[in-house]
Every structure is written in C-alpha cells, then in structure tokens.
Amino acid sequence: MGDEESGRNSGESSRRTFLSIGAAVGGALLACSDSGDTPAGDSVKRTGKPPDEYGERSPFEKSVRKGSVSRYPEAGSTRTPLQDSHGIITPSSLHFERHHAGVPLIDPAEHRLLIHGLVERPLILTMDELKTFPSVSRIHFIECSGNSRGEWKPKKGATAQISHGMASCSEWTGVPLSVLLDEAGVKPEAAWLIAEGADACKMHRSLPLEKCRDDVIVAYGQNGEAIRPEQGYPLRLVAPGHEGNINVKWVRRLMLADQPAMGREETSKYTDVLADGKARQFSLTMESKSVITRPSGGQKLPGPGFVEITGLAWSGRGLIERVEVSTDNGATWTDATLQEPRHRIAFTRFRLPWTWDGTPTVILSRATDETGYVQPAVEALVEARGPNSDYHNNGIKSWKIAADGSVTHA
Amino acid sequence: MGDEESGRNSGESSRRTFLSIGAAVGGALLACSDSGDTPAGDSVKRTGKPPDEYGERSPFEKSVRKGSVSRYPEAGSTRTPLQDSHGIITPSSLHFERHHAGVPLIDPAEHRLLIHGLVERPLILTMDELKTFPSVSRIHFIECSGNSRGEWKPKKGATAQISHGMASCSEWTGVPLSVLLDEAGVKPEAAWLIAEGADACKMHRSLPLEKCRDDVIVAYGQNGEAIRPEQGYPLRLVAPGHEGNINVKWVRRLMLADQPAMGREETSKYTDVLADGKARQFSLTMESKSVITRPSGGQKLPGPGFVEITGLAWSGRGLIERVEVSTDNGATWTDATLQEPRHRIAFTRFRLPWTWDGTPTVILSRATDETGYVQPAVEALVEARGPNSDYHNNGIKSWKIAADGSVTHA
Numbered sequence: 001m002g003d004e005e006s007g008r009n010s011g012e013s014s015r016r017t018f019l020s021i022g023a024a025v026g027g028a029l030l031a032c033s034d035s036g037d038t039p040a041g042d043s044v045k046r047t048g049k050p051p052d053e054y055g056e057r058s059p060f061e062k063s064v065r066k067g068s069v070s071r072y073p074e075a076g077s078t079r080t081p082l083q084d085s086h087g088i089i090t091p092s093s094l095h096f097e098r099h100h101a102g103v104p105l106i107d108p109a110e111h112r113l114l115i116h117g118l119v120e121r122p123l124i125l126t127m128d129e130l131k132t133f134p135s136v137s138r139i140h141f142i143e144c145s146g147n148s149r150g151e152w153k154p155k156k157g158a159t160a161q162i163s164h165g166m167a168s169c170s171e172w173t174g175v176p177l178s179v180l181l182d183e184a185g186v187k188p189e190a191a192w193l194i195a196e197g198a199d200a201c202k203m204h205r206s207l208p209l210e211k212c213r214d215d216v217i218v219a220y221g222q223n224g225e226a227i228r229p230e231q232g233y234p235l236r237l238v239a240p241g242h243e244g245n246i247n248v249k250w251v252r253r254l255m256l257a258d259q260p261a262m263g264r265e266e267t268s269k270y271t272d273v274l275a276d277g278k279a280r281q282f283s284l285t286m287e288s289k290s291v292i293t294r295p296s297g298g299q300k301l302p303g304p305g306f307v308e309i310t311g312l313a314w315s316g317r318g319l320i321e322r323v324e325v326s327t328d329n330g331a332t333w334t335d336a337t338l339q340e341p342r343h344r345i346a347f348t349r350f351r352l353p354w355t356w357d358g359t360p361t362v363i364l365s366r367a368t369d370e371t372g373y374v375q376p377a378v379e380a381l382v383e384a385r386g387p388n389s390d391y392h393n394n395g396i397k398s399w400k401i402a403a404d405g406s407v408t409h410a
Numbered sequence: 411m412g413d414e415e416s417g418r419n420s421g422e423s424s425r426r427t428f429l430s431i432g433a434a435v436g437g438a439l440l441a442c443s444d445s446g447d448t449p450a451g452d453s454v455k456r457t458g459k460p461p462d463e464y465g466e467r468s469p470f471e472k473s474v475r476k477g478s479v480s481r482y483p484e485a486g487s488t489r490t491p492l493q494d495s496h497g498i499i500t501p502s503s504l505h506f507e508r509h510h511a512g513v514p515l516i517d518p519a520e521h522r523l524l525i526h527g528l529v530e531r532p533l534i535l536t537m538d539e540l541k542t543f544p545s546v547s548r549i550h551f552i553e554c555s556g557n558s559r560g561e562w563k564p565k566k567g568a569t570a571q572i573s574h575g576m577a578s579c580s581e582w583t584g585v586p587l588s589v590l591l592d593e594a595g596v597k598p599e600a601a602w603l604i605a606e607g608a609d610a611c612k613m614h615r616s617l618p619l620e621k622c623r624d625d626v627i628v629a630y631g632q633n634g635e636a637i638r639p640e641q642g643y644p645l646r647l648v649a650p651g652h653e654g655n656i657n658v659k660w661v662r663r664l665m666l667a668d669q670p671a672m673g674r675e676e677t678s679k680y681t682d683v684l685a686d687g688k689a690r691q692f693s694l695t696m697e698s699k700s701v702i703t704r705p706s707g708g709q710k711l712p713g714p715g716f717v718e719i720t721g722l723a724w725s726g727r728g729l730i731e732r733v734e735v736s737t738d739n740g741a742t743w744t745d746a747t748l749q750e751p752r753h754r755i756a757f758t759r760f761r762l763p764w765t766w767d768g769t770p771t772v773i774l775s776r777a778t779d780e781t782g783y784v785q786p787a788v789e790a791l792v793e794a795r796g797p798n799s800d801y802h803n804n805g806i807k808s809w810k811i812a813a814d815g816s817v818t819h820a
Contacts, residue, residue, distance in 0.1 A: 043514030043515065043516050043608045043609065043610070043660065044514075044608055044609065044610055044612055045610065046514075046610055047484045047511050047512045047610050048484060048509070048511060048512025048513040048514040048515065048609060048610065049484070049512050049513045049515070049639075050483035050484050050486060050509075050512055050513075051475065051477050051483065051486055051487060051488040051507040051509060051513075051640065052475070052488070052640075053474035053475050053476070053488070054467075054474050054475065054503045054504065055475075055502060055503045055504075055505070055507075055638050055639070055640050056503065056638075056639075057464075057502075057635060057636065057638060057639075058515075058516075058518075058636060058638070058639050058643045058644070059515075060517060060518055060519075060643075060644075061635065061636050063635070064463035064464050065461065065462070065463050065464065065465075066463070067461050073460035073461065074457045074458060074459070074460050076460060076461055077461060078461040078462070078463070084635070085634055085635075086545075086547060086581075086583035086630075086631030086632075086634055086635065087547030087581045087582075087583045087631060087633075087634055088547065088581065088634075089499065089581045089633050089634040090634050091502070091633055091634045091635045092465065092467075092501070093464045093465045093466065093635075094464065094465075094634070094635065095465070097461040097465075099458065099460075099461060101457050101458060102457045102458025102459050102460055103458040103459045103460075103461075104453030104454075104456075104458040105453065105458065105459070105468075105469075106453050106468075107470060108468075108470055109470075128712075132712075132715075132716065132717065132718075133718075134718045134761065134763055135496075135718065135720070135761070136749075136761075137496060137497030137498065137749055137759055171496075171497045171498065171499045172497075173496035173497045198453045198454055199453065199454065199458060200453070200454055200455065200456055200457050200458065202454055220496075221496030221497060222496075223497075223499050223501055223633065224495055224496055224497055224498075224499040224500050224501045224504070225467060225471065225473070225494070225495075225496065225501045225503075225504065226467065226468060226471050228465050228466075228467060228468070229459075229465070229466075229467075229468050230461065230462075230465050233468045233470075234468070234470075250453065302538075302542075305542075306542065307542065308542070308543075308544045308545065310545070339546075339547055341751040341752075341753060342751075343751060349547055351544065351545070351546075353544055
C-alpha cells in the first residue's frame with residue numbers, strides 16, 4: 001500500500017479475498033463458530049461469524065458480578081467489577097444487585113402502577129398508559145447505602161469490586177414522578193410518598209414529597225433498552241442521589257401519606273445508631289465519594305514507569321467539581337482531569353498521569369462536589385457518628401503499592 | 411400504611427413475609443426459575459430468581475437487530491431498532507453491524523497493533539502495552555454512510571430501523587491516536603494513515619492525518635466494558651463523525667503514508683458518482699441528521715389526544731444546536747427540547763409534547779448543528795449531487811399518521 005499503483009493492487013487483493021469468501025463460507029463458518037478459540041492471527045484466514053439479532057460479549061471476557069455467599073441467595077447481592085470499568089456507564093449486565101426476595105419475573109402487559117392515598121384522583125396505569133406521559137432520560141448513579149460497609153473495619157476490601165462495587169451508573173429513561181403526582185392531584189396534607197415493589201417481600205420505602213416533586217423518575221428504560229429484570233423490570237423508582245434501597249424496583253404502588261410508613265427497611269434497617277443511642281433515620285442522600293479503579297487492589301503494575309491513575313467519583317448532591325489524587329499517602333494532592341461533559345448525580349471518570357519510581361507507596365483519591373463538601377477520611381466519619389455506623393461509609397479509600405508492583409488495601 | 415401504628419404493622423408483615431422466604435426457598439425457586447412466564451400479579455407470592463454474574467434482558471423483550479437477507483451473511487449487516495430506543499445510549503447488544511467478512515474471534519492476549527510506514531520508530535503493541543497509555547472516554551455515534559440509502563427511492567423505509575437503523579451511539583474508551591503517533595514519531599512527509607482490520611478481507615481505509623491528530627480514538631472499551639466482537643473486539647478505530655466504514659474494526663495495522671491507499675472500500679465503494687461523472691471521494695463526514703422514533707413507521711397512536719414526539723439527532727461536525735419538528739407536513743415548525751448535557755458528535759434525544767386532533771397529517775424533524783448547517787430535504791440533496799447518489803443521505807424523514815392512528819412513511 002502507500003502509492004496509487006500498489007493501492008490498486010491492495011484494492012485487487014482485497015477484492016479477490018472478498019470474492020473467495022463466498023466459496024469458503026460453509027467450511028469457514030464451521031471452523032469459526034465451532035472453535036471456542038481460533039488461534040490468534042488466523043482471523044484473517046477464515047470468515048467470521050455472521051451478524052446476529054442480539055449480541056453478546058467476547059467469550060474471552062470473564063469479568064463478572066460477585067456477591068457475598070448467603071444462606072438465602074434470593075436475599076443476597078452482587079457487586080460491579082469497578083476495577084474493570086471504563087468511562088462512566090456501567091453495562092446493564094454488570095449493574096450491582098441487592099434483592100430482598102429475588103428477581104420477580106413480571107409480564108409488562110399485566111403490570112400496573114397504582115397511585116393512591118392522599119390524592120384527588122387515584123390512578124391505575126398500564127405500562128402503555130404510563131409511556132404516553134412525557135419522559136426524560138438522565139445518567140445517574142445508584143449506590144446501596146451499605147456500599148463500603150466493610151471499610152469501617154481494620155481489614156478492608158481487597159478489590160474495588162468488594163469495597164465500592166455496590167454502586168453503578170446507567171442512563172435511566174422514564175416519566176418524571178412530578179408529572180404523575182399532578183395527574184393524580186396531591187392533597188395538601190400529603191407529606192410523604194410510600195413506594196412498594198412487586199417482589200415477594202413487597203419491599204417498600206418512604207420518600208419526602210419534596211424529593212418526589214423534584215427529580216424522581218418512574219423509570220422503564222435503562223441504557224437505551226427496557227430496564228433489566230434485576231433493576232426492576234418493567235418499572236423502578238429512580239430517586240437521584242438517594243440510597244439505593246429508596247429506588248424501589250418492580251414498583252407497583254405509590255401511596256401519598258401524611259407521614260412515613262416506618263417500615264422494616266427504614267427502621268430496623270438502613271439506619272445507624274449514633275453514640276447517644278439515637279438512630280440516624282432518613283439519612284437518604286449519598287454523599288460525595290470516590291475510588292481509584294486502576295491501579296487498585298488485586299492488580300499489579302508491570303514495573304516502574306508511566307501509569308495512568310484512573311477512577312470514579314460521584315455525589316448525591318449534584319456535580320463533582322474536583323477530584324484530588326495523592327501518590328504519597330496523603331502528603332501532597334494533585335487535581336485529576338475529569339471526563340466532560342459531567343452529569344449531575346452521575347459517575348464522573350477521573351484520570352491522572354503518573355510515573356511510578358518503583359518505591360512502595362500509598363495512593364488515595366478524594367472528591368469534592370458542587371456544594372463544596374469534601375470526601376472525608378473514615379476516621380472523621382467515626383469521629384462524627386460514633387463507632388456504631390454501618391451504612392453510608394463515603395470515606396477516602398487508599399491502595400498500597402508494594403515494591404513488586406502488587407496493589408493491596410492500605 | 412400511612413400512620414405510625416399501621417406503619418409498624420406493615421413493618422411486621424413485611425418482616426413475616428421476609429422470614430417465610432427462607433422456608434419457602436426450594437419450592438418458590440423451582441416455581442419461579444422453571445416457569446417461562448409466571449402469571450402476572452403472582453410475583454408477590456413467590457420468591458424470585460437469585461442474583462447472577464452477568465445479567466440478561468427480560469424474556470418479554472423481543473426488540474432485535476434486523477438485517478437485509480444476503481447471499482453471504484458474513485458480508486451482511488443488521489440495523490438498530492431505533493423505534494424502541496430510549497435516551498442516547500444504544501445497548502451494545504443492539505448496535506448496528508456491517509461486516510465485510512464476518513466477525514472474527516480474536517484472543518486479546520495474541521492481538522497486536524502495528525504502527526509503521528512513515529514513522530521514526532515503528533511500534534508493535536500488545537493490548538496490555540496499549541492500555542498503559544493515557545485513555546479517554548467519549549460518547550459518540552457511529553453511522554454507516556449507507557444508512558438511509560433506501561430513502562433516495564420513492565418507496566422508502568417502513569420503520570425507523572429500516573430507514574435510519576445503521577446509526578448507533580456508545581461511550582467509547584481508548585487511547586487517543588495522537589498519543590500513539592507521537593510515540594512512533596510521524597515523519598514530515600506523512601499525510602495519510604491507512605488502517606487495516608484483522609478480519610478475513612483485511613478491510614482497510616485511509617484517513618487524513620489531520621483527523622488522526624485531532625480526535626480519533628484507538629478504542630478497547632464500549633459502554634463500560636470491553637468493546638463487543640461485532641464492534642471490533644479487542645480494538646477498533648473510532649473516528650468521531652466520519653462514516654462508519656472508516657472506524658476500522660479489529661484494527662491490527664496503522665500505516666503512515668504520503669497518500670491514501672485507494673483501496674476497494676474508498677474507490678469502487680463508499681463514493682458517489684456526480685452528475686458530471688466524477689466521483690465524490692473521501693466524503694467522510696456524516697452531516698447533520700435526525701429521525702422521529704416515536705411515533706414512527708409501524709407504530710399506531712391509540713387515538714386522538716396527547717402524544718410526546720421524540721427522536722434522535724446527530725452531526726459529525728459537533729453539537730446539535732437545534733431540532734425543529736413539524737406536525738403539519740412542513741408548513742410550520744416548533745423547536746423540540748434537547749436532552750442535556752449534550753455531547754459533541756453523539757446522539758441527541760429530542761422531545762416535543764403534542765396533542766393529535768385525530769386528523770391525518772405528516773410529521774417531520776430537521777436538525778441544525780453548531781456550524782449552522784441545517785438538515786436538508788432529500789430533493790435538495792439530489793439537486794446538489796445529481797441522481798446517482800447512494801451514500802450519505804441525511805435528508806429529512808417524514809412519517810404519515812392516518813385517521814386510525816397508524817404511522818407509515820409519507
């Protein structure tokens with residue numbers, strides 16, 4: 001190639017190759033689609049697989065969600081492999097899970113959304129009826145308030161998946177809840193909305209009405225297609241920036257009330273007992289947080305030299321304004337570059353070029369959101385809330401790099 | 411629910427439900443995971459499926475890529491079902507395909523990228539070596555220049571998938587090509603880059619060097635995970651805003667040259683013969699374009715009343731600044747709302763509330779990009795380029811709504 005003459009030749013040769021495909025199709029296809037692992041380099045010698053209707057990832061890709069072993073798997077969870085993530089979108093197939101009674105199989109043609117309680121006009125909507133209302137699409141993270149729960153302990157998460165994997169980010173599409181509330185006509189005495197799912201434990205949570213009028217979405221779409229079963233198919237509440245459990249999946253009922261339901265998931269669970277014995281209740285907002293995903297626990301640097309430090313930052317209060325990275329265990333901090341355009345209440349990818357000199361060190365990241373709130377050290381959280389905290393650990397995460405390049409939790 | 415007392419009860423009752431799950435697990439699981447379609451409403455009566463490692467969409471979702479029947483399917487294509495799309499992200503499983511020799515199965519551990527020709531230091535990079543360079547993530551559309559090819563004809567595409575489905579949008583992650591060119595050291599006489607894929611036809615295309623230095627990405631990530639096999643796993647060129655064929659998949663070779671290769675895919679193909687017999691060559695940029703995805707061909711309005719008109723707009727030259735919609739066959743136009751934040755050279759979702767009065771009409775959309783270029787009528791394109799055009803049809807698309815609400819091409 002490179003000059004017009006040889007250019008023609010290369011044109012000819014690729015045309016010959018092209019025509020030869022026809023004759024070779026049968027054998028080539030067999031050879032290709034039957035062999036689990038075509039010897040590399042051979043790809044140019046045989047025709048590949050034809051197009052298909054709904055694609056799958058490469059069989060060479062092994063990154064998966066992992067959960068803690070549970071006596072009742074249906075009440076278990078899985079975590080997103082953040083150490084393998086790129087950009088800000090989490091593949092729907094790898095979005096973290098936390099179920100209380102398993103993933104129900106729901107026929108969208110039979111699903112209904114009931115809006116009742118303190119309203120002028122109770123509504124029962126089919127999926128088709130719901131979709132006739134104006135919709136919005138927004139990229140938002142969802143984080144379980146139990147994410148990083150293990151980070152309170154001296155022995156902390158060995159990988160970013162274990163320590164921070166109960167956070168994921170998708171483009172959600174649905175009807176603004178405010179539109180449906182206007183349709184139903186909320187009575188003046190209403191102050192809370194109680195959302196109930198169609199799973200076997202009828203998981204339900206209470207949301208302040210102001211939040212519902214602000215930016216909550218009744219979502220039917222995720223990353224461009226129907227919401228996934230593990231994420232609430234065919235319908236879930238998306239309450240941007242509020243703890244994951246509030247984003248009720250398989251939502252079938254929205255009841256307007258003058259006070260919260262005080263159900264199991266907001267009394268005995270999803271609250272933290274403070275030093276004085278009182279519980280933090282309705283601690284709904286997920287505060288500013290970040291984690292370095294590469295290099296991170298379980299990975300290994302090939303040796304001294306250039307490495308791009310990259311990770312994710314997010315805040316339930318809006319835009320991430322700044323992410324600082326330290327490569328000397330917190331002695332000095334450098335501003336990382338943020339992926340633009342940033343989306344509010346969404347993952348923000350940060351990157352910082354770094355040259356590792358081969359000496360052992362500790363790397364950390366800390367995020368600042370548009371309210372000026374700076375991600376604190378775990379010690380500061382314990383100082384403020386006492387020793388009993390379980391949920392809402394947004395403390396700074398550190399990774400230790402050993403002389404051999406191996407990365408572990410500091 | 412609704413007052414504290416009954417709140418406690420609902421707490422109790424959901425706790426009972428929860429505890430009963432344990433005992434019921436075996437049977438419930440069998441009942442749930444074995445039945446292909448649990449009767450609706452029953453979801454609250456049985457435990458659902460436990461979490462899994464890599465999720466799939468609901469069995470109730472049937473939207474798929476569809477291609478034109480081809481004698482050699484490996485040289486065929488499939489189209490994205492845009493009429494079912496939400497937001498701006500195309501699910502990787504539904505990203506359009508156009509292959510010239512099928513989808514090769516490539517082991518990333520064996521894959522190499524060769525950079526040679528007019529460079530100071532030829533490079534051969536493994537995937538691991540490539541990933542040590544700084545990366546970027548950007549949301550970009552890719553459109554086959556043959557998209558909307560059928561729209562030149564009197565009988566036009568019956569659905570948005572047929573007429574515009576060879577365009578899709580993903581978040582791409584990879585190394586800026588400019589970084590690799592600096593590493594190799596481009597010689598002053600170099601003016602073009604010739605990219606070659608590892609498929610059986612060694613598909614190759616020529617890119618102007620200025621474009622390569624500007625915003626081209628050597629991409630290994632798509633929508634948060636490894637790029638999909640049909641999109642070039644493990645490596646593809648992403649040349650934002652340039653015709654799809656230039657975004658060489660399974661890329662294995664980048665040769666710097668003083669002129670283009672003049673290969674098959676840029677001489678006998680991907681050019682248009684003008685009225686004077688000369689061919690438009692290196693017509694690489696995809697101009698401003700849009701399509702209404704709902705209501706669109708094949709769909710049916712339930713009857714007169716409110717409907718949200720929504721669709722997608724994109725431009726290879728940067729941001730979409732404006733999308734106008736007409737509901738009276740072009741007599742008057744109204745600005746639609748654009749999904750924010752907008753990304754440059756990416757799908758932009760537009761929405762316009764509308765009340766259909768039940769009389770037959772024609773709806774259209776036209777996009778304007780940041781350069782001020784306004785999407786033209788197909789007739790204007792024929793006027794400018796003559797009757798022989800095949801590629802690069804970015805003309806305005808119209809949908810006819812009949813009295814019974816059925817939507818067809820106008």
